[in-house]
Amino acid sequence: ATVLAQSIITEGLKAVAAGMNPMDLKRGIDKAVIAAVEELKKLSVPCSDSKAIAQVGTISANSDSTVGELIAQAMEKVGKEGVITVEEGSGLQDELDVVEGMQFDRGYLSPYFINKPETGSIELESPFILLADKKISNIREMLPVLEAVAKAGKPLLIIAEDVEGEALATLVVNTMRGIVKVAAVKAPGFGDRRKAMLQDIATLTAGTVISEEIGLELEKTTLEDLGQAKRVVINKDTTIIIDGVGDEAAIQGRVTQIRQQIEDATSDYDKEKLQERVAKLAGGVAVIKVGAATEVEMKEKKARVEDALHA
Template sequence: ATVLAQSMIHRGFKAIDRGANPIFVKEGIELASQVVSQKLLAKTKKVAAQEDIQNVAAISSGSQEIGKIIAQAMKKVGKNGVINVDESKGFETELEVVQGLQYDKGYASPYFASDRESMAVELNQPLVLVTDHKISTIQEILPILEGVVKESKSLLIV
């Protein structure tokens, strides 16, 4: 898809250089994109069998070994799970499944990390406060914090 889009854009620029109306070129590219997307979607097929997933992953990665591991990962996390691929410091390829949630935000302070080496935090059955309000002062959530202390629990603020 990327190669096709790049080709359409390059040809569009050439057409504009030869005097074509840029608005018409843009509209043509958008229309062509919709047509191509519809045709590609019509040719898709659902991949559900473990062997099919492994084959698609192997072709995409260029490696049978990685294809097998990706298929195993997908089986373990399910269709709504998240798979992260990290470069290994060693030579082995491995699968590690981690239970829980992961957010793309960091800590408000590095002092929140319970493991200073990996900068990770592990909370066991914490109380969770979900808010879209910016907490500017500790006073705003002081009653909540007092309740957390009484319960002898950890607090996760999202």
């Protein structure tokens, strides 16, 4: 790529020195790039299996087969739609962490919800999931749905803009007394992105986002409006929803819709956030933690892994 760029600069400067209009030259380069990329796509051979992916990764990582194998494993775990990130590890060995299910960066709103003190986390088996695009501070709004969940004998996860004051205190008391097992977390994102991510979770869990904007009220919420999942794990900073019961066709439809938004997005930041949403819905998230003996070696190796990943 560097050699090509140098050649374009050298030949371009010659053309400008000979009297060519620089803007015409720029437009010509843009057209040539599009044509060259299309031709390369025709010539390219897709990687059909893990072995081929490992070979590409190995070559791009300066013939380091360990890096190639690590990337192949990560891609096998999360699929083509998954997101793979590279971080600096804390030991000498490379590690691969794969997050199963949908994870978002919001932890429990009260440590009194914790039911696994040995790990400092909350684990809910086959919970109902209430999705609310509003702040919940009045417990009276929630009484009908809490009573229905208690009768069903299942735990409840509440994902809302916020749960505070009297509502949070009452949920904590109910949990500690064993009346109903509840956990509450803030919804991920802010503003329109929060609304979109709540809808993603609703699709994944076959639930409905309770929003006054579309005429749905918390007091009238029934069990049919709640999402469900096989398991939910919550700690101080993250929430993981595992095996949502959402319809596969609905999830794929949502993924297609987000992919279209990626095509239309103009900002790299927006594209990155949208791609993360696709990964959470359709693939997964894998983290490669690079191990090394010194900081210099760590940075050099991390750069090689990133190069191999982009390849």
